Amino acid sequence: MTEQASNPYLRDPLTDFTPVEDLTDEEATEQVELLREAIREHDYRYYVENDPVIGDRTYDALFTRLRTLEDAFDLTADDSPTQRVGGEPLDELDTVEHRVPMLSIAQSGEAEEVREFDDRVRREVDGEVSYTCEPKFDGLSVEVVYDDGVFVQAATRGDGETGDDVTEQVKTIESIPLRLREGAPDDLVVRGEVVMPRDEFQEHNRDRVEAGKDPFANPRNAAAGTLRQLDPSVAAERPLDCYFYDVLDASEVPPTNAAEHEALREWGLRTERDWYEVVEDVEDAIDFRNRLGEARENLNFEIDGTVIKVNDRAQCEQLGRTSREVRWAFAYKFPARSEVTEITDIVVQVGRTGRLTPVALLEPVDVGGVTVSRATLHNPDEIAEMGVNVGDAVRVQRAGDVIPYVEEVVDKRTEGTYAFPETCPVCGAEVVRDGPLAFCPDGLGCPAQVKGAIEHYAARSGLDIEGLGEERVEQLVESGLVERLPDLYDLTAEELAELEGWGQKSAENLLAELEASKSPALSAFLSALGIPEVGAATARNLAREFGSLEAVLEASPDELEAVDDVGEKVALSIHDFLTTPENREVIDDLLAHGVDPEVDVETGGDALAGLTFVFTGSLSVTRSEAQELVEAHGANATSSVSGNTDYLVAGENAGQSKQDDAAENDVPVLDESEFRDLLAEHGIEYLGDDSEASGSDDTDDSVEAGADETSDSEQPDLTDF
Ligand SMILES: NC(=O)c1ccc[n+]([C@@H]2O[C@H](COP(=O)([O-])OP(=O)(O)OC[C@H]3O[C@@H](n4cnc5c(N)ncnc54)[C@H](O)[C@@H]3O)[C@@H](O)[C@H]2O)c1
Numbered sequence: 001m002t003e004q005a006s007n008p009y010l011r012d013p014l015t016d017f018t019p020v021e022d023l024t025d026e027e028a029t030e031q032v033e034l035l036r037e038a039i040r041e042h043d044y045r046y047y048v049e050n051d052p053v054i055g056d057r058t059y060d061a062l063f064t065r066l067r068t069l070e071d072a073f074d075l076t077a078d079d080s081p082t083q084r085v086g087g088e089p090l091d092e093l094d095t096v097e098h099r100v101p102m103l104s105i106a107q108s109g110e111a112e113e114v115r116e117f118d119d120r121v122r123r124e125v126d127g128e129v130s131y132t133c134e135p136k137f138d139g140l141s142v143e144v145v146y147d148d149g150v151f152v153q154a155a156t157r158g159d160g161e162t163g164d165d166v167t168e169q170v171k172t173i174e175s176i177p178l179r180l181r182e183g184a185p186d187d188l189v190v191r192g193e194v195v196m197p198r199d200e201f202q203e204h205n206r207d208r209v210e211a212g213k214d215p216f217a218n219p220r221n222a223a224a225g226t227l228r229q230l231d232p233s234v235a236a237e238r239p240l241d242c243y244f245y246d247v248l249d250a251s252e253v254p255p256t257n258a259a260e261h262e263a264l265r266e267w268g269l270r271t272e273r274d275w276y277e278v279v280e281d282v283e284d285a286i287d288f289r290n291r292l293g294e295a296r297e298n299l300n301f302e303i304d305g306t307v308i309k310v311n312d313r314a315q316c317e318q319l320g321r322t323s324r325e326v327r328w329a330f331a332y333k334f335p336a337r338s339e340v341t342e343i344t345d346i347v348v349q350v351g352r353t354g355r356l357t358p359v360a361l362l363e364p365v366d367v368g369g370v371t372v373s374r375a376t377l378h379n380p381d382e383i384a385e386m387g388v389n390v391g392d393a394v395r396v397q398r399a400g401d402v403i404p405y406v407e408e409v410v411d412k413r414t415e416g417t418y419a420f421p422e423t424c425p426v427c428g429a430e431v432v433r434d435g436p437l438a439f440c441p442d443g444l445g446c447p448a449q450v451k452g453a454i455e456h457y458a459a460r461s462g463l464d465i466e467g468l469g470e471e472r473v474e475q476l477v478e479s480g481l482v483e484r485l486p487d488l489y490d491l492t493a494e495e496l497a498e499l500e501g502w503g504q505k506s507a508e509n510l511l512a513e514l515e516a517s518k519s520p521a522l523s524a525f526l527s528a529l530g531i532p533e534v535g536a537a538t539a540r541n542l543a544r545e546f547g548s549l550e551a552v553l554e555a556s557p558d559e560l561e562a563v564d565d566v567g568e569k570v571a572l573s574i575h576d577f578l579t580t581p582e583n584r585e586v587i588d589d590l591l592a593h594g595v596d597p598e599v600d601v602e603t604g605g606d607a608l609a610g611l612t613f614v615f616t617g618s619l620s621v622t623r624s625e626a627q628e629l630v631e632a633h634g635a636n637a638t639s640s641v642s643g644n645t646d647y648l649v650a651g652e653n654a655g656q657s658k659q660d661d662a663a664e665n666d667v668p669v670l671d672e673s674e675f676r677d678l679l680a681e682h683g684i685e686y687l688g689d690d691s692e693a694s695g696s697d698d699t700d701d702s703v704e705a706g707a708d709e710t711s712d713s714e715q716p717d718l719t720d721f
Pocket residue numbers: 042043045046047052053054055056057059060086103104105107134135136137138140141193245246307331
């Protein structure tokens with residue numbers, strides 16, 4: 001470790017390297033050693049721990065530098081990272097040997113390097129050259145083996161020769177067939193990328209945050225973390241998908257990559273069809289990436305560039321491969337969505353669950369068209385690991401739909417590391433640690449948590465009390481009018497009207513809203529309480545299972561565990577919460593104020609009985625709300641389209657895959673207004689508002705959801721970037 005500490009490439013990456021011609025042989029040899037050691041460590045952090053310490057861009061710069069030095073000084077070695085695939089199998093899962101090595105692809109973000117690739121290809125092969133262009137999926141690569149048309153095994157790439165056995169986890173992915181269609185080769189080994197669709201990622205992260213868990217950093221991370229879960233039932237609960245792009249081995253192989261792409265689909269394996277082209281000129285391949293870059297935000301999966309492949313298989317064979325890469329493909333990556341800027345301050349936000357989140361305030365910087373002035377530092381461990389302090393220059397990354405985060409320190413301009421507070425910045429209670437996370441233990445004794453609890457109670461996922469947004473909650477708590485949740489129901493029009501910015505009218509409106517909130521649906525009430533691990537979906541299941549608040553309150557952990565979606569951990573968390581005296585007192589007090597939860601689920605009649613709905617894309621209500629609505633009228637809501645599905649309701653930016661499945665199974669696809677009409681025919685009122693630009697709604701929600709833990713009123717709000 002001491003040796004590593006002196007390795008400049010481990011932590012403090014110098015990207016402006018000394019020009020190669022100014023280096024002596026000794027200097028070059030020393031740098032090569034240090035680079036190899038650092039890259040091995042970064043590979044381990046990235047592939048095995050799923051927790052890199054430097055950004056991809058910096059990693060790529062180090063890798064390119066190593067390759068340049070090895071070439072210039074003739075320093076190649078078999079065990080160099082440039083000669084092998086970076087991952088390695090994990091300890092916990094079984095290791096399997098690949099039938100065919102799973103190699104990497106040379107990559108760059110520079111068009112010039114794509115042209116060099118093209119020159120080399122044309123020099124080395126006979127005949128005319130054409131290329132296929134397709135998205136480079138940003139997920140986790142897997143090998144799937146079919147024997148006699150039957151799914152038998154799936155493995156991660158690992159070190160290219162051996163990977164982790166993830167057969168059981170991959171089996172839970174609904175889009176991967178367990179049996180291939182007629183006409184598929186008897187024996188087939190295919191390669192694809194497991195991804196978490198963006199809409200599912202947002203929804204899933206929202207549920208995680210609502211349940212007091214750490215959101216995933218990005219869809220790639222979510223997919224990797226899910227596939228490597230030892231318990232396959234965890235994978236089954238999380239929405240994964242898979243796109244296939246390569247036949248590694250088959251009894252018969254089509255003559256071109258384009259034909260192979262067609263064939264995969266015919267055999268029953270999902271491929272991406274909209275973005276797939278065959279081009280003859282390399283400039284058209286470059287143009288493909290540029291067009292794809294513009295369409296990127298509208299795709300339902302994360303991508304990080306274009307993969308350009310030589311189309312003709314005989315030519316591919318001619319080009320061959322190195323120990324690390326195939327020589328017939330090139331990945332032309334998108335520019336990184338990251339920038340370097342300086343940290344001007346660090347503040348610590350206290351969320352509803354008491355979670356303390358450090359946030360870096362930044363010298364504002366434009367990151368791919370968005371001005372970023374604050375970014376999350378995640379947790380105290382992350383700060384310690386980066387050794388970051390106010391005044392340092394850092395790289396800020398904006399990935400997909402997540403809150404910008406500080407990825408690495410680029411220039412350590414200050415001494416020491418930011419000292420994480422030992423007491424809650426809001427109430428002064430001594431901070432407690434739970435793994436990497438820090439919490440204020442004061443619960444509803446901490447004003448920040450009271451505010452969070454009230455906001456959560458009043459939010460759309462809870463009792464949906466209009467006029468109780470962040471600012472007003474802040475006012476009510478700061479003015480002392482509300483110290484505990486039940487105090488809301490003691491508010492009078494006179495006291496409210498005296499607050500700044502309030503009038504008689506707004507006071508009366510809020511009181512009317514509060515009055516109306518006294519007959520909530522049981523599921524909404526349970527979700528509104530903010531029980532850790534309980535999001536809207538779990539609350540709905542609890543309500544359905546127990547039927548009354550009393551029954552939920554009396555349930556034993558075992559009885560709770562019998563509910564759909566509730567495992568041992570969640571059952572204990574619910575039980576703990578409901579048996580904690582202070583929480584019980586709040587609930588009793590709410591009831592004493594006339595709050596009377598009603599059983600909602602499956603009591604809306606059975607107008608939709610027997611029908612099965614699947615929702616995709618963004619509607620003007622959240623997906624859980626839409627599911628809840630149809631379920632309340634006797635229908636089923638499931639997450640994947642099959643022959644049993646009656647309707648696919650597709651909102652804005654809906655992914656293509658579910659629509660393809662719908663087409664294949666003759667399932668009618670409804671847009672939001674057709675859905676509204678269908679409900680109306682059954683005498684059901686739809687509360688969504690599809691008249692204005694919807695679509696944006698989901699994204700907004702998810703950004704907010706991501707920030708939920710961290711956004712607190714007196715603190716800057718991360719959503720506000
Ligand atoms: N930050 C770090 O510390 C760190 C460490 C190691 C690696 N990395 C990142 O990982 C990258 C290298 O990883 P890699 O070698 O796994 O390469 P990669 O994952 O970036 O690219 C190659 C892979 O792309 C996948 N792929 C996706 N779509 C494809 C398609 N349509 N056709 C063919 N293949 C497709 C394949 O699985 C293939 O192995 C680096 O460039 C770096 O960005 C970062």
